[in-house]
Amino acid sequence: MPERDANIKAVLRYYDRTESRLGYLYLLRGTKHFGWYEAGDSGWRFSPAMRRMEHQLGRRLGLDAGSRVLDAGCGMGEVARTMAADFGLDVTGIDILDFNLDEARRRSERAELTSSTRFVEGDYHDLSQFEDRAFDGVYTMETFVHAADPERVLAEFHRVLRPGGRLVMFEYSRTPAEQLEPVARAAFDAVCELGAMPAWHRLNHGDLENLLAVASFKVEPVEDVTARMLPMLRAFAALGRVPYATARRLGKTEKAVNAMSGVEMWKHQDAWRYNIYTATKNA
Ligand SMILES: C[S@@+](CC[C@H](N)C(=O)[O-])C[C@H]1O[C@@H](n2cnc3c(N)ncnc32)[C@H](O)[C@@H]1O
Known part of the structure; x- marks a missing residue:
């Protein structure tokens, strides 16, 4: 699978860059997803907003305490710990970033959540380390955009879910390229390329729900919740403006991918949406 290997290398490269490591650690304290904002919430209060986003996930999973859940692309395990601590779920997180998994284990130890959270290295394209029907729920929190295939x-998620099991995905979709102005299209292409996000580049609005149906899931209406996370993107755009402009001047945009993404995605809001996909494996 040379294409998949190249994709994994690109994802590793993106998260291993200094900007990613420092930004996610110091700005977001190790979490790597957007927050949920109600009217009047300050866009700069990242941590409470990220916890609120995680609560949206827990509610949509709608599983009983003790249910076994797979976190596909767990990062440092902040989402997994919220699912365990606040929803009583038993979470197995997988990721391809060994330095994130080490930290996820350390944080779960500190939080005394080692019996309800565990973290193993794995690629969500190949979940062969898990039996068929091993989980009551599977979720992705802003990870599926990185998929090469x-x-x-989705076939793997379907296989490891029990019949009646729940799949919830917090993921972006895109506006078809032909509907975008050249400048928005070029910006979107650069964000996907440098951020190692081939699935986001490929999946237009409406496509993921169709793929879920083809993979034999019963799909609920998709929720476009872009407005809920925009305050955080606005803050990122403000923070990213100077580093991005400087990197561009020096011809080193690849050193400021997150700054670029914040600025360009804020500027070209017509190019994408942030959605919640909820589906059930047919019994
Ligand atoms: C934006 S981060 C989100 C991390 C975590 N869900 C969170 O919200 O903090 C995306 C994560 O997906 C992981 N990822 C990307 N491709 C993956 C793959 N093929 N298999 C497993 N994890 C993957 C990345 O390593 C990264 O940790």
Whole structure:
């Protein structure tokens, strides 16, 4: 699978860069997803907003305490710990970043959540380390955009879920390229390329729900919740403006991918949406 290997290398490269390591650690304290904002919430209060986003996930999973859940692309395990501590779920997190998994284990130890959270290295394209029907729920929190082969990932999610099991995905979709102005299209292409996000580049609005149906899931209406996370993106755009401009001047945009993404995605809001996909494996 040379294409998949190249994709994994690109994802590793993106998260291993100094900007990613420092930004996610110091700005977001190790979490790597957007927050949920109600009217009047300050866009700069990242941590409470990220916890609120995680609560949206827990509610949509709607599983009983003790249910076994797979966190596909767990990062440092902040989402997994919220699912365990606040929803009583038993979470197995997988990721390809060994330095994130080490930290996820340390944090779960500190939080005394080692019996309800565990973290193992794994690629969500190949979940062969898990039996068929091993989980009551599977979720992705802003991870599926990195997939090289979305159909294969969904087939694996379907296989490891028990009949009646729940799949919830917090993921972006895109506006078809031909509907975008050249400048928005070029910006979107650069964000996907430098951020190692081939699935986001490929999946137009409406596509993921169709893929879920083809993978034999019963799909609920998709929720476009872009407005809920925009305050955080606005803050990122403000923070990213100077580093991005400087990197561009020096011809080193690849050193400021997150700054670029914040600025360009804020500027070209017509190019994308932030959605919640909820589906059930047919019994
Ligand atoms: C934006 S981060 C989100 C991390 C975590 N869900 C969170 O919200 O903090 C995306 C994560 O997906 C992981 N990822 C990307 N491709 C993956 C793959 N093929 N298999 C497993 N994890 C993957 C990345 O390593 C990264 O940790």
